[in-house]
Amino acid sequence: MSDTSTAFAPASIGNLGVGFDMLGLALTGVGDRVTARRGRDGVRIADVFDPSGEPHPVLSRDPGRNTASIAARALWQAHGDGGGIELEIHKGVPLQSGMGSSAASAVAGAVAVNALLEDPLPTRDLLPFALEGERYASGGIHADNVAPSLLGGMVLCPPALLPNAIPLRTPEGVSAVLVHPELKVHTADARRSLAESVSRQQWIDQQGYLAGFLTACAYGDLDLMRATLKDIVIEPQRAASVPCFPAIRDAALDAGALGVSLSGSGPSVFALVATGLAGELALAMETACGAQGVECQSWVSPMTAPGARLEH
Numbered sequence: 015m016s017d018t019s020t021a022f023a024p025a026s027i028g029n030l031g032v033g034f035d036m037l038g039l040a041l042t043g044v045g046d047r048v049t050a051r052r053g054r055d056g057v058r059i060a061d062v063f064d065p066s067g068e069p070h071p072v073l074s075r076d077p078g079r080n081t082a083s084i085a086a087r088a089l090w091q092a093h094g095d096g097g098g099i100e101l102e103i104h105k106g107v108p109l110q111s112g113m114g115s116s117a118a119s120a121v122a123g124a125v126a127v128n129a130l131l132e133d134p135l136p137t138r139d140l141l142p143f144a145l146e147g148e149r150y151a152s153g154g155i156h157a158d159n160v161a162p163s164l165l166g167g168m169v170l171c172p173p174a175l176l177p178n179a180i181p182l183r184t185p186e187g188v189s190a191v192l193v194h195p196e197l198k199v200h201t202a203d204a205r206r207s208l209a210e211s212v213s214r215q216q217w218i219d220q221q222g223y224l225a226g227f228l229t230a231c232a233y234g235d236l237d238l239m240r241a242t243l244k245d246i247v248i249e250p251q252r253a254a255s256v257p258c259f260p261a262i263r264d265a266a267l268d269a270g271a272l273g274v275s276l277s278g279s280g281p282s283v284f285a286l287v288a289t290g291l292a293g294e295l296a297l298a299m300e301t302a303c304g305a306q307g308v309e310c311q312s313w314v315s316p317m318t319a320p321g322a323r324l325e326h
């Protein structure tokens with residue numbers, strides 16, 4: 015049994031527009047890294063670093079207020095040997111970005127600590143522990159960031175079925191493009207202002223889009239994807255909090271996107287697109303964002319991005 019372990023967990027799109035709180039997609043090229051070492055007295059945070067390797071200016075070192083340590087502590091209390099754990103957290107995912115930043119830390123914390131257990135759990139059994147971190151961050155249990163960050167690819171994880179999370183088939187030759195405008199949206203705040211109810215017609219239509227989208231992914235039917243990657247309930251309520259969203263969306267659709275929406279509560283905007291068009295699409299979305307006076311960064315990712323991994 016090792017005394018130290020390091021885990022990486024990717025950022026994610028959650029939700030993936032059409033499946034509010036229940037459909038997420040892992041991303042490549044950006045994520046959080048957590049090192050866990052045996053230490054003294056419970057689960058503590060030794061350090062938190064920002065993406066440039068400097069001490070993080072915002073995130074707390076209080077283990078009760080960081081999703082990595084909350085997830086790690088939940089796992090260690092349930093399965094640890096009573097010794098202590100010290101965490102070092104390297105943030106790669108921008109905060110309040112709609113890219114599953116809190117989920118990536120929670121997943122990396124759980125995966126790193128799992129490797130220090132005498133009998134490590136199977137990866138999918140870490141979901142409930144990582145979700146404890148998400149509960150702290152967003153005030154509820156929804157796994158659409160945590161599940162893809164842990165398991166990779168596209169995952170269906172309706173709250174009613176948790177802790178079940180269902181990895182889904184994705185079509186070949188389709189990529190995700192995510193543009194992160196340099197704005198911040200606090201997910202818990204954004205959720206508080208959502209309407210509590212929808213009309214029967216909205217309910218029927220949104221169910222149809224989700225069922226159609228999942229079918230389109232399973233069969234690789236890009237025309238059906240284009241017709242169904244829609245969020246008629248939540249996106250209209252949130253669009254105003256990301257003023258550059260309509261310009262980015264229109265640019266993405268003009269450049270051939272199969273669909274485009276906010277990633278989670280935003281401000282990030284994602285599009286799905288035939289892989290051959292992905293580079294061009296990212297550029298078009300970035301240019302549209304820049305034209306609104308907002309700096310941004312983008313990532314292109316396959317729909318089969320791997321989930322969390324143990325690095326050593």
Ligand code: HSE
Pocket residue numbers: 028029034035036152156157158159201205277278279
């Ligand atoms: N699906 C959530 C939301 C975000 O859009 O509020 C992360 O679970």
